[in-house]
Amino acid sequence: MNRLAPFEWITAIRFMQEGKAQTLLIITGVALGVGVIVFMSALVAGMQANIIRRTLNYMAPIVVIPPDQVARPQRADEKAAVAALVQPRSQQLRSIDQWQKARAQIERLPDLIAVTPVASGPGFALRGDASKAVTIIGIEPETYLRVIGLAEKIVAGRPNPGTSDIIIGIELAKDLGANLGDKVRLSTASGAAETLNVVGIFDFGSKGANERNVYIALRAAQNLLNLAGGVSSIEIKVQDPFAAEVIAQTIQAETGLEADSWIKTNAQFFSAIAAQTLSNTLIRFFVGLTAALGIASVLVVSVVQKSKEIGILRAMGTSRMQVLRLFLVQGGVMGLSGSLLGSLLGWGFLMLWRGVARNADGTPMFIIVIEPMLFVLAAAGATLVGILAAAVPARRAARLDPAVAIRG
Amino acid sequence: MSVAETAAIETLRLEGVRKSYGIGTPVEAEVLHGIDLVLKKGEFAALIGPSGSGKTTLLNLIGLLDQPTGGGLFIEGQKAGALDDAERTRLRGRSIGFVFQYHYLLPAFTALENVMMPILAARGHPDDEMRDTAAALLDKVGLTPWRDKKANDISGGQQQRVAIARALAMRPALVLADEPSGNLDTQSADSVFDLMRSVNEASRTTFLIVTHDPRLAQRCDRIIELVDGNIVSDKLNPNVIRRGEY
Numbered sequence: 086m087n088r089l090a091p092f093e094w095i096t097a098i099r100f101m102q103e104g105k106a107q108t109l110l111i112i113t114g115v116a117l118g119v120g121v122i123v124f125m126s127a128l129v130a131g132m133q134a135n136i137i138r139r140t141l142n143y144m145a146p147i148v149v150i151p152p153d154q155v156a157r158p159q160r161a162d163e164k165a166a167v168a169a170l171v172q173p174r175s176q177q178l179r180s181i182d183q184w185q186k187a188r189a190q191i192e193r194l195p196d197l198i199a200v201t202p203v204a205s206g207p208g209f210a211l212r213g214d215a216s217k218a219v220t221i222i223g224i225e226p227e228t229y230l231r232v233i234g235l236a237e238k239i240v241a242g243r244p245n246p247g248t249s250d251i252i253i254g255i256e257l258a259k260d261l262g263a264n265l266g267d268k269v270r271l272s273t274a275s276g277a278a279e280t281l282n283v284v285g286i287f288d289f290g291s292k293g294a295n296e297r298n299v300y301i302a303l304r305a306a307q308n309l310l311n312l313a314g315g316v317s318s319i320e321i322k323v324q325d326p327f328a329a330e331v332i333a334q335t336i337q338a339e340t341g342l343e344a345d346s347w348i349k350t351n352a353q354f355f356s357a358i359a360a361q362t363l364s365n366t367l368i369r370f371f372v373g374l375t376a377a378l379g380i381a382s383v384l385v386v387s388v389v390q391k392s393k394e395i396g397i398l399r400a401m402g403t404s405r406m407q408v409l410r411l412f413l414v415q416g417g418v419m420g421l422s423g424s425l426l427g428s429l430l431g432w433g434f435l436m437l438w439r440g441v442a443r444n445a446d447g448t449p450m451f452i453i454v455i456e457p458m459l460f461v462l463a464a465a466g467a468t469l470v471g472i473l474a475a476a477v478p479a480r481r482a483a484r485l486d487p488a489v490a491i492r493g
Numbered sequence: 494m495s496v497a498e499t500a501a502i503e504t505l506r507l508e509g510v511r512k513s514y515g516i517g518t519p520v521e522a523e524v525l526h527g528i529d530l531v532l533k534k535g536e537f538a539a540l541i542g543p544s545g546s547g548k549t550t551l552l553n554l555i556g557l558l559d560q561p562t563g564g565g566l567f568i569e570g571q572k573a574g575a576l577d578d579a580e581r582t583r584l585r586g587r588s589i590g591f592v593f594q595y596h597y598l599l600p601a602f603t604a605l606e607n608v609m610m611p612i613l614a615a616r617g618h619p620d621d622e623m624r625d626t627a628a629a630l631l632d633k634v635g636l637t638p639w640r641d642k643k644a645n646d647i648s649g650g651q652q653q654r655v656a657i658a659r660a661l662a663m664r665p666a667l668v669l670a671d672e673p674s675g676n677l678d679t680q681s682a683d684s685v686f687d688l689m690r691s692v693n694e695a696s697r698t699t700f701l702i703v704t705h706d707p708r709l710a711q712r713c714d715r716i717i718e719l720v721d722g723n724i725v726s727d728k729l730n731p732n733v734i735r736r737g738e739y
Contacts, residue, residue: 402583
């Protein structure tokens with residue numbers, strides 16, 4: 086007997102050793118459950134992180150734009166008639182009023198990684214006979230590249246355009262027949278036009294973005310889009326993408342500008358992620374419940390099998406609380422042992438998945454980050470589930486009348 | 494007289510103890526009808542009677558495994574009837590040892606560990622002293638060579654000897670034995686009986702032994718006969734030479 090172990094632990098472990106087959110069976114059951122939970126959690130988290138990372142590669146988590154222009158019908162006085170129909174105003178491309186001040190205000194907020202001004206609007210990219218509608222995005226490279234992962238997506242050239250440079254996507258380069266060092270002419274509806282050198286070609290992995298987005302220097306975009314000194318939006322990268330909506334609301338309240346988070350602008354995508362999270366949670370809940378019922382049923386049987394032994398323990402002076410703890414310890418030990426084994430099993434599944442789930446080029450389909458905290462939480466959760474599952478049989482054992490138990 | 498003074502001379506006192514089952518129901522039945530009984534320190538008494546006479550019920554009440562529905566029950570001068578479950582459990586662990594017809598040893602433990610169990614339950618953690626106490630008791634019952642055997646790996650007679658050693662582990666004032674030799678052959682039964690007798694003589698531990706075996710009852714100092722929930726006879730055994738100190 087271990088001198089440090091209390092009576093309840095010594096007895097609980099011996100009882101479990103005595104029913105070796107039962108104990109091993111339930112620990113295996115718990116291990117399988119925990120293995121599935123660990124694997125599913127890491128897989129879903131990895132998948133979601135991958136989708137979000139891909140989405141946020143070419144999209145800022147928060148975009149601040151000027152408030153919509155609204156029609157204000159003139160009224161002569163209080164008694165004048167109210168117009169029955171007010172036609173909404175068309176939205177012109179315009180600058181954020183005093184954007185430098187707004188930028189400074191935003192930069193003071195916590196939990197932000199970078200803030201960058203952007204001048205963007207529609208235009209045409211022309212080369213020879215080819216003409217394509219594009220979105221001109223004027224950027225301040227030193228800050229923009231910290232918000233959007235453009236640098237990682239450059240397949241040729243460089244990501245920071247000078248005032249006479251342009252960066253285009255691989256689809257647009259193909260459509261225009263342009264390559265690095267070639268010239269592309271950009272024009273806008275106002276009649277402004279500029280000929281720029283292709284210094285970079287990117288691939289976002291999205292045909293739409295590769296066809297439409299063109300990146301030029303902020304000053305060049307301001308000239309082309311008739312936004313002298315102005316910017317059409319301020320884009321912000323935040324530390325926690327899931328906190329974007331809350332931060333956007335703060336920005337809106339502080340600056341009076343319209344701040345849209347990626348959560349709001351991608352509501353459908355986000356609800357799909359939420360549904361996936363919910364289904365994963367449900368699976369985890371039912372697997373946990375199954376493990377709990379397994380532990381509870383084994384202990385219920387154990388209480389029946391050992392009722393005489395419980396009776397004799399009570400007769401020799403063991404208190405009800407000691408008997409209660411004895412069975413709670415068994416539940417906890419089964420949960421903990423199962424979870425440790427299950428964590429190992431889950432880790433094995435994940436390693437196997439990493440080896441199997443690969444793209445055609447041999448790169449991983451997506452990166453699964455194995456968080457140590459996941460294993461800690463799984464172990465703690467399974468132990469707690471084990472103890473809770475043991476509560477009913479433990480209470481039943483503690484309430485056994487020793488005289489009846491011994492008599493059988 | 495104080496509790497300590499009473500304890501020095503008297504192990505058990507029952508005053509009009511009653512026990513009924515199914516109280517308040519149409520099948521209410523009283524099985525013990527006002528039992529008066531005193532066991533002095535060091536007595537070695539047999540409780541006999543036909544099946545259904547209430548012997549086991551009485552033993553359960555005395556062993557604080559059950560509660561009387563009426564009357565007073567005193568263990569070493571302490572009134573046990575008014576105690577709550579936790580206090581009764583403590584008093585039982587401290588003052589009463591049990592030997593049953595079946596040994597009820599814990600099969601997951603060795604003979605030595607089984608003897609240690611009552612002390613372990615009381616103290617919470619194992620220590621050398623309880624190991625030594627258990628080893629000495631096993632030695633006393635002649636089982637030192639089997640001390641590290643699991644309870645199921647020794648013979649029936651040996652198991653019952655371990656159960657007796659376990660009953661003595663807390664040095665109780667009273668040992669209650671319910672048909673302790675009922676499952677044993679004559680030789681083993683005699684041996685177990687002799688063992689209890691020698692413990693009684695050596696340590697003045699009071700024994701109350703329920704038995705159906707008139708041969709064994711005749712070897713006790715005192716024979717108490719229970720019939721239909723009443724003590725019909727309680728006399729000193731003329732066949733036994735008593736030490737006369739209780």
